[in-house]
Amino acid sequence: xxxxxxxxxxxxxxxxxxxxxxxxxNIATNDYITWYQQxxxxxxxxxxxxxxxxxxxxxxxxFIPADRKSSTLSLPRVSLSxxxxxxxxxxxxMDSSYKLIFGSGTRLLVRP
Amino acid sequence: xxxxxxxxxxxxxxxxxxxxxECSQTKGHDRMYWYRxxxxxxxxxxxxxxxxxxINKGEISDGYSVSRQAQAKFSLSLESAIPNQxxxxxxxxxxxxxxxxxxxxxxxxxxxx
Numbered sequence: 028x029x030x031x032x033x034x035x036x037x038x039x040x041x042x043x044x045x046x047x048x049x050x051x052x053n054i055a056t057n058d059y060i061t062w063y064q065q066x067x068x069x070x071x072x073x074x075x076x077x078x079x080x081x082x083x084x085x086x087x088x089x090f091i092p093a094d095r096k097s098s099t100l101s102l103p104r105v106s107l108s109x110x111x112x113x114x115x116x117x118x119x120x121m122d123s124s125y126k127l128i129f130g131s132g133t134r135l136l137v138r139p
Numbered sequence: 140x141x142x143x144x145x146x147x148x149x150x151x152x153x154x155x156x157x158x159x160x161e162c163s164q165t166k167g168h169d170r171m172y173w174y175r176x177x178x179x180x181x182x183x184x185x186x187x188x189x190x191x192x193x194i195n196k197g198e199i200s201d202g203y204s205v206s207r208q209a210q211a212k213f214s215l216s217l218e219s220a221i222p223n224q225x226x227x228x229x230x231x232x233x234x235x236x237x238x239x240x241x242x243x244x245x246x247x248x249x250x251x252x
Contacts, residue, residue, distance in 0.1 A: 059239045070143075070229050070243030071182070114181060118239055124195055127172075131181040 031115055031130040038136050045102045047133050049115030052096055059118040060091060060098045064111045065132070071114060075100065102135075110137045142166045143244035145230050151250045158217040160247050162230030168242070170235060171213040173197075173205060176227040176246075185228075188213055189235075220251040 032050040039045045051060065059078050063071035075082060075089045077098070082089045088101040102109060112132045119126040143164045152158055162171065169190050174182040174197075184197030186205040194205060202224060206214045217224055227248050231241040 061239055061241075063241075063243075068246070070231070070246055071241075073240040073242065076239045116241075125187070127184045127187075127197070129174075129181040129183070131179065 031117055031128050033113075033115060033130040033133045035131075036134040036136070038138065039105055040138050041106055042104050045105050045109075045135060045137075047100045047102075047113050047135070048097055049100070049130050050097045051115070051117045051128075054095055054117055054119060056095075058120060060089070061116045061118065062087070062089065062098075062100045063114045063116060064109075065114065066111050074113075105135075105137045107137050107139060110135060143230060143232055143242055145228075145244040145247050147247060148245065149248045151252065152220055153252050154221055156220050158220050158249065160215045160228055160230075160249070162213045162215070162244055164211050164230075164232045164242075164244075166232050166234070166242060167210075168232035168234040169210065170233045171207065172231040172233070172241065173203075173213065173215045174229045174231065175199070175224075176229060182229065185215065217249075217251075220249075222251045225249060225251045 061076040062074045064074050065071040075087045077089045090099045112134050114132045115130040117128045146161045172187040173185040176182045183199050185203050186197050187195050188207045191207050204216045227246050229246050230244040233241045
């Protein structure tokens with residue numbers, strides 16, 4: 028049974044690179060990994076998705092090693108406004124259905 | 140995401156009452172989802188629907204039911220609310236033709252006394 032695990036919290040300073048890792052065992056080759064950002068009193072906001080190697084967009088990068096047992100969200104040069112909770116979501120295809128498994132979230136605090 | 144709206148935004152009710160939470164979207168997506176969020180537990184999937192005729196149970200469907208009235212509307216019902224259903228409820232949509240990304244509504248805070 029797949030499960031995702033994230034660190035509960037992380038601290039950083041403005042301008043630093045932040046890497047948040049999500050561990051996810053028992054996922055198949057084509058199962059997707061996605062990351063979301065959530066501010067208080069708001070719904071989660073999609074950041075990035077991937078299923079292998081490295082993906083980069085205008086706000087983040089996602090690294091997935093060959094064994095796919097983890098993934099790392101990388102936020103370059105964080106600012107105070109990046110203070111939020113970050114969730115990984117694994118989307119697992121099962122025959123004719125899907126299983127969506129959210130991590131419990133990593134609370135990132137960016138300090139000046 | 141303003142293209143996904145939820146009503147009501149806040150609701151306080153009593154044990155045993157029937158409650159309906161509504162979700163509407165203007166994104167034209169086929170897929171819609173209902174999640175609940177509890178402190179420290181992240182988000183858990185209640186139900187999802189890949190089109191109007193498709194309804195699937197998620198991780199925690201007991202005590203809940205859903206209705207997909209149209210492509211744009213997906214309602215969540217609590218037939219007989221109980222206190223441990225107090226939570227933040229989110230609706231989301233996705234379009235498999237474009238991406239796996241889900242777009243979330245602003246949430247409904249439900250309190251069951």
